[in-house]
Amino acid sequence: AQSVTQPDIHITVSEGASLELRCNYSYGATPYLFWYVQSPGQGLQLLLKYFSGDTLVQGIKGFEAEFKRSQSSFNLRKPSVHWSDAAEYFCAVGANDYKLSFGAGTTVTVRA
Amino acid sequence: SAVISQKPSRDICQRGTSLTIQCQVDSQVTMMFWYRQQPGQSLTLIATANQGSEATYESGFVIDKFPISRPNLTFSTLTVSNMSPEDSSIYLCSVGPQTGTSTGELFFGEGSRLTVL
Numbered sequence: 001a002q003s004v005t006q007p008d009i010h011i012t013v014s015e016g017a018s019l020e021l022r023c024n025y026s027y028g029a030t031p032y033l034f035w036y037v038q039s040p041g042q043g044l045q046l047l048l049k050y051f052s053g054d055t056l057v058q059g060i061k062g063f064e065a066e067f068k069r070s071q072s073s074f075n076l077r078k079p080s081v082h083w084s085d086a087a088e089y090f091c092a093v094g095a096n097d098y099k100l101s102f103g104a105g106t107t108v109t110v111r112a
Numbered sequence: 113s114a115v116i117s118q119k120p121s122r123d124i125c126q127r128g129t130s131l132t133i134q135c136q137v138d139s140q141v142t143m144m145f146w147y148r149q150q151p152g153q154s155l156t157l158i159a160t161a162n163q164g165s166e167a168t169y170e171s172g173f174v175i176d177k178f179p180i181s182r183p184n185l186t187f188s189t190l191t192v193s194n195m196s197p198e199d200s201s202i203y204l205c206s207v208g209p210q211t212g213t214s215t216g217e218l219f220f221g222e223g224s225r226l227t228v229l
Contacts, residue, residue, distance in 0.1 A: 036220075043116075044204070046217060046219070090155070094218075098208040099145070105152045
């Protein structure tokens with residue numbers, strides 16, 4: 001069975017500082033990996049995805065993630081955080097059946 | 113990307129009643145799913161909505177409680193039956209790629225926030 005662990009429940013970061021959100025997954029084959037962002041009262045927006053190929057993936061809003069098979073990780077990074085990045089971030093794993101398993105989420109607070 | 117409309121966006125319901133949530137997509141899609149997000153929690157897959165046939169439910173979810181329809185490639189409904197306060201959640205429709213494509217991406221509607229009193 002597939003599963004996702006996001007070890008950090010809540011992260012506070014200063015505006016302009018860098019951000020890294022951790023994600024570890026468990027999956028028997030090559031996974032499809034995703035990061036979604038959910039702003040308060042909103043649905044989920046896809047930030048980026050990894051299916052195969054280059055292990056460093058660029059997404060929207062200046063985010064990137066790196067797939068590390070040896071560590072079963074897919075950490076999300078942003079070099080310089082903006083106040084609008086305050087949201088809930090979900091890592092998800094799936095396969096070609098499009099059924100996703102989500103992590104518990106990480107809440108990001110941005111302080112001025 | 114597909115544009116997904118969910119109705120209602122939010123509702124307050126009485127215990128014991130049922131509510132049907134609609135999901136409309138602006139293009140034909142291969143896959144449609146329903147997820148539940150309980151307060152302060154992550155998303156859990158309820159079922160896959162299959163066009164023209166019975167939905168496929170995940171462990172812990174049953175058709176009597178969450179009947180689902182999908183009459184065509186752009187529309188699906190989820191009914192939450194005989195509601196109790198424990199059903200208070202956000203219910204999200206998600207869709208796979210448009211027919212004829214294979215992006216691997218899932219797109220989500222904005223969700224329907226149900227509060228059961």
